[in-house]
Amino acid sequence: MTKIDSKIPQGPLAEKWSYYKSHQKLVNPSNKRRLDVIVVGTGLAGGSAAASLGELGFNVLNFCIQDSPRRAHSIAAQGGINASKNYQNDGDSVYRLFYDTIKGGDYRAREANVHRLAEVSGSIIDQCVAQGVPFAREYGGLLDNRSFGGAQVSRTFYAKGQTGQQLLLGAYSALSRQVGKGAVKLYTRYEMLDVVIVDGRARGIIARNLVTGKIERFAAHAVVIATGGYGNAFFLSTNAMGSNGSAAIQAYKKGAYFANPCYAQIHPTCIPVHGENQSKLTLMSESLRNDGRIWVPKKKEDAEAIRAGKKKPTDLKEDERDYYLERRYPAFGNLVPRDVASRAAKERCDAGFGVGATGLAVYLDFSAAIERLGQKTVEARYGNLFQMYEKIVDDNPYATPMMIYPAIHYTMGGVWVDYELQTSIPGLFAIGEANFSDHGANRLGASALMQGLADGYFVLPYTIQNYLADQITVPRFSTSLPEFETAEKEIKDRIAKLMSIKGTRSVDSLHKQLGLVMWDFVGMGRNKAGLETAIAKIKEVKKEFWSNVRIPGSGDDLNIELEKALRVADFIEIGYLMATDALHREESCGGHFREEYQTEEGEALRQDDKFSYVGCWKFNGEGKEPELLKEELVYEAIKVQQRNYKA
Amino acid sequence: MEKIINITLKVWRQRGPKEKGKFETYPLSGVSTDSSFLEMLDMLNEELVNKGQEPVVFDHDCREGICGMCSLYINGHPHGPDEDVTTCQLHMRKFKDGETITIEPWRSAGFPVIRDLMVDRTAFDKIMQAGGYVSVNTGGIPDANAIPISKVDADEAMDSASCIGCGACVAACKNASAMLFVSAKVSQFALLPQGRVEGARRAKAMVAAMDELGFGNCTNTGACEAECPKNISISNIARLNREYLCAKLAD
Numbered sequence: 072m073t074k075i076d077s078k079i080p081q082g083p084l085a086e087k088w089s090y091y092k093s094h095q096k097l098v099n100p101s102n103k104r105r106l107d108v109i110v111v112g113t114g115l116a117g118g119s120a121a122a123s124l125g126e127l128g129f130n131v132l133n134f135c136i137q138d139s140p141r142r143a144h145s146i147a148a149q150g151g152i153n154a155s156k157n158y159q160n161d162g163d164s165v166y167r168l169f170y171d172t173i174k175g176g177d178y179r180a181r182e183a184n185v186h187r188l189a190e191v192s193g194s195i196i197d198q199c200v201a202q203g204v205p206f207a208r209e210y211g212g213l214l215d216n217r218s219f220g221g222a223q224v225s226r227t228f229y230a231k232g233q234t235g236q237q238l239l240l241g242a243y244s245a246l247s248r249q250v251g252k253g254a255v256k257l258y259t260r261y262e263m264l265d266v267v268i269v270d271g272r273a274r275g276i277i278a279r280n281l282v283t284g285k286i287e288r289f290a291a292h293a294v295v296i297a298t299g300g301y302g303n304a305f306f307l308s309t310n311a312m313g314s315n316g317s318a319a320i321q322a323y324k325k326g327a328y329f330a331n332p333c334y335a336q337i338h339p340t341c342i343p344v345h346g347e348n349q350s351k352l353t354l355m356s357e358s359l360r361n362d363g364r365i366w367v368p369k370k371k372e373d374a375e376a377i378r379a380g381k382k383k384p385t386d387l388k389e390d391e392r393d394y395y396l397e398r399r400y401p402a403f404g405n406l407v408p409r410d411v412a413s414r415a416a417k418e419r420c421d422a423g424f425g426v427g428a429t430g431l432a433v434y435l436d437f438s439a440a441i442e443r444l445g446q447k448t449v450e451a452r453y454g455n456l457f458q459m460y461e462k463i464v465d466d467n468p469y470a471t472p473m474m475i476y477p478a479i480h481y482t483m484g485g486v487w488v489d490y491e492l493q494t495s496i497p498g499l500f501a502i503g504e505a506n507f508s509d510h511g512a513n514r515l516g517a518s519a520l521m522q523g524l525a526d527g528y529f530v531l532p533y534t535i536q537n538y539l540a541d542q543i544t545v546p547r548f549s550t551s552l553p554e555f556e557t558a559e560k561e562i563k564d565r566i567a568k569l570m571s572i573k574g575t576r577s578v579d580s581l582h583k584q585l586g587l588v589m590w591d592f593v594g595m596g597r598n599k600a601g602l603e604t605a606i607a608k609i610k611e612v613k614k615e616f617w618s619n620v621r622i623p624g625s626g627d628d629l630n631i632e633l634e635k636a637l638r639v640a641d642f643i644e645i646g647y648l649m650a651t652d653a654l655h656r657e658e659s660c661g662g663h664f665r666e667e668y669q670t671e672e673g674e675a676l677r678q679d680d681k682f683s684y685v686g687c688w689k690f691n692g693e694g695k696e697p698e699l700l701k702e703e704l705v706y707e708a709i710k711v712q713q714r715n716y717k718a
Numbered sequence: 719m720e721k722i723i724n725i726t727l728k729v730w731r732q733r734g735p736k737e738k739g740k741f742e743t744y745p746l747s748g749v750s751t752d753s754s755f756l757e758m759l760d761m762l763n764e765e766l767v768n769k770g771q772e773p774v775v776f777d778h779d780c781r782e783g784i785c786g787m788c789s790l791y792i793n794g795h796p797h798g799p800d801e802d803v804t805t806c807q808l809h810m811r812k813f814k815d816g817e818t819i820t821i822e823p824w825r826s827a828g829f830p831v832i833r834d835l836m837v838d839r840t841a842f843d844k845i846m847q848a849g850g851y852v853s854v855n856t857g858g859i860p861d862a863n864a865i866p867i868s869k870v871d872a873d874e875a876m877d878s879a880s881c882i883g884c885g886a887c888v889a890a891c892k893n894a895s896a897m898l899f900v901s902a903k904v905s906q907f908a909l910l911p912q913g914r915v916e917g918a919r920r921a922k923a924m925v926a927a928m929d930e931l932g933f934g935n936c937t938n939t940g941a942c943e944a945e946c947p948k949n950i951s952i953s954n955i956a957r958l959n960r961e962y963l964c965a966k967l968a969d
Contacts, residue, residue, distance in 0.1 A: 123856040138777060139843050141883055142785045158863060193862075200862040201854045203906060203913045205876040212866025230876055236784055237879060244851035251847035259840065282832055311779040345752045346720075350760055351781045459783065462800070462807050463754075528856045577767045579760070624772045629833050631775055632767060 075328075075687060075702040078489040079183040084708045085165075088187040091490070092533055096540035103128035106539050107291035107547065109276055111263045111318055113140030115235070115520055116503025117297030118242035119527030125249030127532060129539075132289055133246070134258045134278060136313055136634075141243045144299060144311040145523060148235025149356035149456065151217060151227035152199075152520040154192040159216055163224040165189045170709060172518060175221040175408050176483070176511020177661035177677065178711045179331070181685070181704065183490055184508045191529040192521055196228055198528055202241040206230050218361055219516040221408040221716075227517045232356050232456045238520055242527070261287075262634065264562045265321050266294055266499060269554045273325075273499035277558050284628040286562055288555045290548035293498045293535060296322060297527070300482035300504040302335065304642040304649065305594075306586025308479040309341060309354040315638040316645045319486050319505055323644075327494040328687035328700060330487035330507035332645065333653035336514055336662045337595050338480035339365075339412035342463055343432040352478040353463055355435070356456055357516040360405045362440035362449065363473070365412070366392040367424040367433050374424045384426065384434055384472050395419055399672075403716040410513045410662045410675070411716060413477035417595050418673060420476075427474045436472035477595060481519060483510040483662060484652070487687045487702075491534035492526060495687075500535060502526035507685070512661025566626045569636050574619030578635040581620060585612045585639070585646055593650050598666040602654040609650060613643045648688055648697065655699065658682045670713075679711060721751045723815040727762060729774055730822045735830045735838075741820075751811040755798060756781060756788065758810055759821075776835040783807040783947065786882030789889070790835055791822040796886035796945045804884060804947045824885055826894040827932045839885050841931040842899060849923030850903045852913050871909045878905040880948045887942035887950075893934030898942040900924050901958035902950050908961055918965035925962055 080091040098106065106129055110121040113135040121133040135143060155168035169189040173180055196214070200206065206228050207215040216225040230237035249255040260281040267275040267288070275290035301316025302308040323329045340355045368374045369391050376382035395415055397404045407415075416433045419425065426432050441449050446469060450457070457468050464474070486494050486501035488508055493500050503523040510518065592605035616639065624630045658678035659668040668676040685702040724747040732739025746765070749758050756778050763773035779787040788805040792798035798808040813819060821835065829837040879902070887898035904921050907913025913920070936955055943952040 119856075126855045137779060137785075137787060138839055139786075139883065141843075142779055142787045144780060144785070146786075147780045147782055147784050156862070194857070194859070196862040197859040198854075198856060200865075201852065201859045201912055203852045203875075203910050205872050205879050205906065205910065206862075207876075208867055208869045208872040210869050212868055213863045230879075233784065233880065236882075237876070240879065244846065245854075245856070247843065247846040248851040248853065250843075251849075257843070259843075311785065312781060313779050346750050348750065348753050348757050348761055350754070350757050353782045458802065459807070462803055462809065465752075465809070465811060532856065575768075577764055579764060621767060621770070623767055623770055629775065631773060 075700055076489065077181060077702055078491060080490065084182060084186050087183050088190055095533060095537040098536050098539050098543060100128050102543040104130060106130065106542060107132065108293050108295060108535070109134070109289060109291040110295045110297060111276065112143065112297035112299065112503070112505070113246065114143035114145035114297060114299060114503060115239055115242055115523030116505070116527045117295070118143065118239065118246045119524050120295060120297060120502060120531050121255050122242060122245035122249050123528050123532040124535070125254035128254070131249070131255040132258065132291060133255050134261045134263060136260065136262045136281065138259055140246055140257065140259065141240060143239060144314050145520070146236045146239045147311065148520055149232045149354065150219065150358035151229035151234045151517040152195065152238060153219065153226050153515070153517045154196045154228060154521065155189055155226060156193050156196060158214060159225045161224045163226050167224065168192060168226065171222050172509070172515060173511065173709055174714060175515040176513050177675065177714055178511065178683070178706070179660050179704065180509055180511030182706055182708060187530065188509050188522060188525050191525045194529055195521060195524045199238055199241050202244060204230065204237045204241045217358055218406060220357055220360065220406045220412070221515040229358065232358065232453060235520060238524065242524070263318050263321070264637065265558045266325050267554050267558045268325055268496065269548070269552060272497045274548055275550065275555065277562050281634060282629055284626065284630060286559055288550035288559060290550045290555070292539060292542045292545060293500065295500045295502060295531065295535070296486060296505050297502045298505050300485065301642070301645045302479045302482050304585065304645045305479040305589045306583050307344065307349060307352050307590070309338060309352050312351060315641065317638050317641040320641040320644050322486050322494060322496065322499060322501070324690050325496060326690065327496050327499060328487035328689055329484070329648055330685050330687045331484035331652065332648040332688065333656060333663050334483035334512045334661060335479060335649065336409055336481040336483060337413040337477045339409055339416055339477050340435060340475045341478035342460065343427055343429065343474055343476040353459065354480060355460060355473065355475060357409070359435060359453060359456065362444070362452070363405065363435040363437050364394055364439055365396050365405055365433055365435055366394045367419045367426060369393040371423050374426060377426045378428065378430050393424070400716045402718050407716045408513055408515060413595060414664060416477055432474040432476045434472035435475045437468065438472070441469065481514055483507065483512060483514055487685070491537060492531055493534070493538060498538060500531060502531050512663055566633065569620065569633065570622055570626045572618065572620050574621045576615065576619045576621055578620060578622065578632055578639055581612060581616050582635070582639045582642065585609065585643060588612065589646055589649070593646070593653055596664055596666050597653050599654065602650050605650040606647065606654070609643060609646045616640065616643060651697065652686055652688065656682055656686060677713070723749050723751060723810065723813065725749060725813060725816070726818040728818060728820045731774065731834050732831050734833065739831065749810055751809070753810045754781070754806060755792070755808040755810065756806050774835065775833040778806055781806040784882060786884040789824050789837065789884060789886070791824060791889060793820055796824070796889045797947050802947060802949055804882070824889040826888045828888060828894060828896065829885060841933070842883050842885065844931060845896065845900060845924055845927045846903070848927035849920040852907060853916060865911050867910060875906045875909040878902045878909070878950065878954055881950050882948055884947065886945050886947060888933065890941040890945035891934065892939065892941070893937060895936045896928050896933040897936040897955050897958065898946065898950055898952065900928050901954035904961055905954040905957045908957060917961060918968060921958060921961040921965050
């Protein structure tokens with residue numbers, strides 16, 4: 072069996088990153104100019120990495136599928152970014168942020184990576200402030216913080232409910248500066264379709280110009296994937312319409328391991344589904360749980376009356392409401408981690424206490440906060456979110472409680488990387504949500520922004536040099552190498568095949584079919600029989616897709632249906648991997664809840680003796696089952712225990 | 719409450735930047751008033767694809783009003799008839815049963831049509847590349863709390879920074895001016911000590927790029943502010959003019 076080497080540096084946990092940086096190989100300035108790096112993606116991870124590598128002097132080629140780097144879906148992150156600054160003097164520290172992240176991830180993340188993340192978190196805030204990111208401030212002029220789930224300190228920095236936007240615009244500004252200087256060349260409306268391997272190393276990509284439909288080749292000394300997560304395998308998610316997992320699947324099919332695909336995060340506070348033509352779900356920031364209280368009616372009759380439109384939530388008195396998170400988890404209350412809050416909502420709705428027309432919703436109530444703080448303060452804190460809610464639902468959340476329900480939001484799994492963020496293919500790196508590394512089985516709120524920027528600003532610009540230092544004598548590559556030729560031909564054949572099917576089903580209808588299978592069987596509650604059903608059904612979707620999809624227009628032209636089809640073909644592969652991984656992992660941990668493995672109170676029950684490892688899936692060829700490899704997780708600094716948010 | 723309506727769409731269709739476009743008319747029935755405008759267009763495209771026709775091409779991505787990718791000139795308004803929303807947040811409850819809805823792309827020399835309703839907005843990126851940044855490299859930065867910033871200034875900078883770069887201001891302006899977009903970025907930085915340092919250089923560089931890229935002048939009609947989905951204030955333009963004048967006078 073292949074041994075997986077995560078390349079964790081020696082020494083005590085708190086000194087590993089310093090040790091690594093002091094001993095790694097570097098590239099001198101004159102050599103940097105001769106080295107090309109491809110960065111795919113322009114979100115928080117990709118944008119910050121491309122900008123930082125450009126500043127260092129590397130020659131960077133940066134790709135995105137949108138019309139501008141500023142559109143990447145990091146922009147939609149609302150609530151905030153964590154950092155262990157301890158500005159509030161409430162007992163925060165690098166260790167505490169590290170500990171909270173490991174615990175929040177249900178002891179399934181790699182210790183050394185998480186500690187490094189906590190170590191660099193403070194520098195991210197410094198960097199963003201220097202770029203002119205307008206974080207929220209106190210009247211004294213210093214930075215303000217709020218609280219997020221899974222923490223007992225206030226360490227979340229924010230810019231209204233638009234933190235992701237402001238951080239991304241910061242990275243985009245830095246990137247724009249490098250583009251203006253010629254250090255980074257931008258390729259917008261380009262989609263990566265394959266990674267090219269030459270002599271075992273990643274040496275370039277094949278990309279499709281989305282405006283002309285032309286397939287083009289790009290060579291480089293290293294390739295960085297920063298393409299985000301694969302939550303859209305569920306069709307309905309909080310991801311952007313274009314968000315996809317295709318780069319990860321391309322890497323996987325070229326030999327990179329896909330790690331922990333089953334770890335998907337279901338966010339507890341999203342606007343409930345309204346109907347069949349719904350195209351996406353909208354998140355209501357976790358920050359709302361700072362002041363909002365979650366409840367359902369105590370009595371089933373009341374829930375039924377509300378569903379039938381005979382009663383309003385405001386008709387129910389305080390003692391007729393069940394604030395179930397406060398009841399079940401007194402210590403953390405409404406601020407339990409996302410997986411816990413999502414499952415609790417599902418439990419209440421499944422038991423018949425749900426509200427809304429479908430019964431698949433719970434209340435998020437601000438009346439107590441408005442009474443305590445006044446509507447003005449609540450408006451200042453969450454105004455844009457309340458407006459967003461009102462526009463979508465046509466209901467005033469200041470007067471009646473919001474209705475929310477869980478939805479797929481983030482994927483903790485992704486391309487396997489070692490401590491240097493390098494995949495199992497030399498020269499191919501993965502950063503941000505695209506990799507698997509820092510969040511274990513569940514990500515804490517406000518930690519995605521932290522990880523994306525940590526990887527892009529402060530980790531990859533170091534670790535990639537340790538690889539590139541050996542490459543300084545390697546001349547620039549020609550894209551006429553046979554490896555490029557073959558890769559391009561394979562892509563062209565794939566497109567020709569899709570275009571030739573000329574079936575009867577639209578891409579969206581097949582994507583929805585896949586999404587329903589995923590939500591029903593690979594969603595919040597999973598079990599053996601359901602996952603086996605999912606696997607069978609995903610195979611059916613795959614067969615139907617490759618024999619009956621209908622794509623109008625031409626493959627050599629702008630073609631939005633073809634773009635979607637190429638992504639959905641990969642979502643089918645991802646869905647299969649997710650179900651396979653979920654079936655094999657016979658335990659519950661974080662976002663992965665196997666109904667067979669729960670405590671008497673319905674909490675996730677891990678099986679540490681059997682599953683304390685990263686599940687890495689290796690591609691074995693089309694039509695063959697993937698092979699499972701394991702990276703054992705060793706905890707030196709913390710004691711592994713059952714998560715407890717009750718006391 | 720949800721209702722089902724039937725509508726008629728007049729949609730601008732154009733193969734490419736140099737080709738002649740025209741309106742096509744499509745009836746669409748069974749639209750839920752709870753659907754978003756783009757979900758309604760998804761329905762239209764599903765019908766077109768099922769008939770073997772090419773779908774209407776339009777830009778969209780996050781569908782929650784923040785990425786700035788969606789555009790569309792709907793019944794004569796950028797982002798449609800509702801206030802303070804992008805097209806993706808516009809809902810069909812704003813339209814009546816039997817209504818005819820006209821949908822056009824942004825129309826501006828600075829934003830050439832790529833196909834149908836999709837336009838090329840890379841000019842905005844080029845303006846940003848000319849000076850829309852604070853010149854700091856990664857690392858070697860003082861502590862985030864080293865420079866206190868008044869809450870009033872920080873909040874005002876945040877309001878300016880809320881611009882999503884969608885281009886509605888340009889589409890709404892009879893001169894196709896990009897002043898609201900440029901001024902929002904210049905203001906954000908001008909209000910913060912970190913951005914103040916190179917304020918003069920930034921104002922000049924961004925305005926020069928804007929002029930060079932074919933955007934028109936500002937004649938203070940205020941259409942940009944009225945149509946901006948993010949409520950970016952026209953007072954930003956006043957600040958830009960001040961910044962620009964001071965910079966030029968200092969030369």
